[in-house]
Amino acid sequence: MAETPAAASPTPVLADDIAAYLRRRARWSPLEIAFWIFAFASIWLFPDKYLILKDTAILALFALSLDLILGYAGIISLGQAAFFGVAGYFSGLVAKYGLINEPVIALVCSGLVAAAFGFVTSFLVLRGSDLTRLMVTLGVSLMLGEVANRYANITGGADGLQGVDIAPVLGRWSFDLYGHNGYVYCLIVLFVCFVIARRIVYSPFGLSLRSVKGNPLRAAAIGIPVKWRLVAIYTIAAGFAGIAGALLTQTTAFCSLDVFSLERSADLLLVLIIGGTGYLYGGLIGAVIYKFLQDWIATLTPQYWQFWIGLVLVVIVLVGRERVEGAIAAARGFLARLGDRLWTRIRPRSAALGGATDGR
Amino acid sequence: MLTIVFDGVAYGMLLFVLACGLSVTLGLMNFINLAHGAFAMAGGYCTVILVNRLGVPFVLGVPIAFLVTALLGGLFERTLYVHVYARPHLDQVLFTIGLVFMSVAAVDYTMGSSQRFVQIPDALQGQFDVFGIGMGKYRLLIIAVCGLLTVALQLILAKTRFGSRLRAAVDDQRVARGLGINVGAVFGVTFAVGSGLAGLGGALGAEILGLDPTFPLRYMIYFLIVVTVGGTSSIVGPFFASILLGIGDVAGKYYVPTLGAFVIYAIMIVVLIWRPQGLFARSTAR
Numbered sequence: 001m002a003e004t005p006a007a008a009s010p011t012p013v014l015a016d017d018i019a020a021y022l023r024r025r026a027r028w029s030p031l032e033i034a035f036w037i038f039a040f041a042s043i044w045l046f047p048d049k050y051l052i053l054k055d056t057a058i059l060a061l062f063a064l065s066l067d068l069i070l071g072y073a074g075i076i077s078l079g080q081a082a083f084f085g086v087a088g089y090f091s092g093l094v095a096k097y098g099l100i101n102e103p104v105i106a107l108v109c110s111g112l113v114a115a116a117f118g119f120v121t122s123f124l125v126l127r128g129s130d131l132t133r134l135m136v137t138l139g140v141s142l143m144l145g146e147v148a149n150r151y152a153n154i155t156g157g158a159d160g161l162q163g164v165d166i167a168p169v170l171g172r173w174s175f176d177l178y179g180h181n182g183y184v185y186c187l188i189v190l191f192v193c194f195v196i197a198r199r200i201v202y203s204p205f206g207l208s209l210r211s212v213k214g215n216p217l218r219a220a221a222i223g224i225p226v227k228w229r230l231v232a233i234y235t236i237a238a239g240f241a242g243i244a245g246a247l248l249t250q251t252t253a254f255c256s257l258d259v260f261s262l263e264r265s266a267d268l269l270l271v272l273i274i275g276g277t278g279y280l281y282g283g284l285i286g287a288v289i290y291k292f293l294q295d296w297i298a299t300l301t302p303q304y305w306q307f308w309i310g311l312v313l314v315v316i317v318l319v320g321r322e323r324v325e326g327a328i329a330a331a332r333g334f335l336a337r338l339g340d341r342l343w344t345r346i347r348p349r350s351a352a353l354g355g356a357t358d359g360r
Numbered sequence: 361m362l363t364i365v366f367d368g369v370a371y372g373m374l375l376f377v378l379a380c381g382l383s384v385t386l387g388l389m390n391f392i393n394l395a396h397g398a399f400a401m402a403g404g405y406c407t408v409i410l411v412n413r414l415g416v417p418f419v420l421g422v423p424i425a426f427l428v429t430a431l432l433g434g435l436f437e438r439t440l441y442v443h444v445y446a447r448p449h450l451d452q453v454l455f456t457i458g459l460v461f462m463s464v465a466a467v468d469y470t471m472g473s474s475q476r477f478v479q480i481p482d483a484l485q486g487q488f489d490v491f492g493i494g495m496g497k498y499r500l501l502i503i504a505v506c507g508l509l510t511v512a513l514q515l516i517l518a519k520t521r522f523g524s525r526l527r528a529a530v531d532d533q534r535v536a537r538g539l540g541i542n543v544g545a546v547f548g549v550t551f552a553v554g555s556g557l558a559g560l561g562g563a564l565g566a567e568i569l570g571l572d573p574t575f576p577l578r579y580m581i582y583f584l585i586v587v588t589v590g591g592t593s594s595i596v597g598p599f600f601a602s603i604l605l606g607i608g609d610v611a612g613k614y615y616v617p618t619l620g621a622f623v624i625y626a627i628m629i630v631v632l633i634w635r636p637q638g639l640f641a642r643s644t645a646r
Binding site for chain 2 (some may be wrong): 070076078124130131132134136137138139140142143146147150262263268269270273303304305306307309310311312313314316317318
């Protein structure tokens with residue numbers, strides 16, 4: 001697996017060496033830059049697809065949050081929708097009652113609320129085995145769904161939260177009917193969150209998480225506070241999920257009970273499995289594939305698309321997730337080499353550096 | 361008050377029959393089967409087709425539903441599940457959720473999305489009035505059937521050769537294998553019977569639980585609660601857990617109807633905080 005060289009740090013090397021190694025690992029590869037250039041180019045390339053692109057960006061951010069805890073910390077969760085929903089309702093309510101009018105500030109606040117909620121619930125989740133975790137995460141999101149249904153006078157219950165009026169972003173760009181500004185807004189938020197997540201996972205903190213995932217007992221033995229690391233990443237991931245939920249509410253000016261549904265969490269797992277876990281882009285690529293797959297199937301069979309989604313899940317597991325991920329990793333490796341080679345042509349000097357570092 | 365207890369017990373008994381198969385599969389193979397509810401739904405729809413469309417008597421329809429779902433369970437176990445046992449929990453969750461999605465859409469496609477009811481014979485409708493407690497005849501039947509099943513299951517587990525093999529395999533799979541017990545076969549049979557029981561529960565419970573394509577999703581969490589709270593080492597634990605859950609849910613919905621299932625989820629989380637490892641001590645210690 002890819003994490004072994006990172007988890008097992010080389011025997012006695014100088015601190016400078018390690019620092020240099022970490023910096024090299026964290027460097028933006030040409031492929032990543034190309035990915036983001038393409039992502040932003042999509043604003044001009046696909047002007048008639050803004051709505052689905054916007055949903056994809058939100059889903060990608062949501063999947064990114066799950067990847068942080070599943071791919072980097074190894075926590076299986078069926079309840080990521082809880083944070084999505086909490087922040088979704090929070091941002092809807094603050095906008096409806098005019099408490100915070102500025103969408104960006106409301107977005108950050110929603111993320112913080114979800115993170116706080118994640119911090120509180122993390123203590124429930126960190127106990128017990130995989131099954132207990134599944135149960136508790138699922139239970140928490142279902143419970144919140146019931147609560148939102150109970151206080152229908154505040155949340156609108158089964159009809160959803162209506163009458164949400166979102167002010168223009170930074171007082172200039174309002175959310176238009178075609179979703180252009182909405183998409184640009186989501187994409188920028190996604191990019192900012194991605195950069196933060198990337199910073200986190202390439203930091204020493206991120207490395208320690210990988211070692212916790214690899215072997216919690218050994219990680220504890222070399223002095224990593226396993227429990228607090230997990231609490232921290234769970235909280236951070238909850239914050240990201242919250243921002244995704246708030247984005248959905250803000251761009252649709254609506255929030256309904258299905259933000260808490262099991263399907264949302266289960267679909268999220270599928271997204272991550274399609275894209276592959278543990279390298280951040282998995283959620284993004286998975287979201288793109290999933291959304292377009294869903295869109296395509298839904299045009300074929302509007303009512304029964306869930307069947308085919310289920311079939312995809314079953315087939316992926318039967319074929320073997322390792323094999324699917326292996327194929328993706330191979331494709332990624334190929335593209336990365338291709339990118340490096342192109343880079344070499346363009347800038348021979350940086351290639352010389354890159355060639356030297358590959359030996360380690 | 362006593363009516364609530366009575367209804368709760370009937371409900372709990374039903375949950376036990378639905379979930380006991382799951383607790384055995386979980387205990388035996390450490391396999392998380394979220395698709396257990398799909399078998400229950402299959403049993404329910406099987407009865408609907410038999411009784412409502414083909415005019416088979418209700419008393420005959422329910423055992424047939426048991427057989428059909430048992431066969432279906434056995435088939436799925438041999439062809440699909442068998443590949444997933446050795447996989448990590450994440451794969452099992454994905455796989456079974458995929459099955460749930462497929463079953464939901466497939467039933468929606470073939471049977472329509474509206475709620476279905478089984479025609480219960482007139483003799484089973486109405487209620488007795490014992491010391492001022494209203495007892496529905498149908499619920500009384502459920503309690504009787506499920507009670508008998510529980511006793512029978514306990515006897516099979518405790519007294520028969522198959523039961524001791526099963527218990528041996530649950531306790532330590534490797535040693536059981538070493539002693540010449542065909543764990544795979546034991547598991548296949550148990551899975552089939554467990555699915556059959558779920559189908560039976562679905563058939564009996566169509567009236568009380570409500571039968572529509574989202575059944576596996578709605579009741580998944582209930583089955584899992586029974587299993588997590590009750591533990592997987594015997595069927596006594598899940599039994600008490602289901603009775604408790606049944607009474608708790610009925611009482612919760614009666615006294616604080618607006619909170620809905622909130623009470624149940626709260627109970628579950630409290631129990632899991634209280635004994636997070638204790639409930640699974642055996643399976644994690646392995």
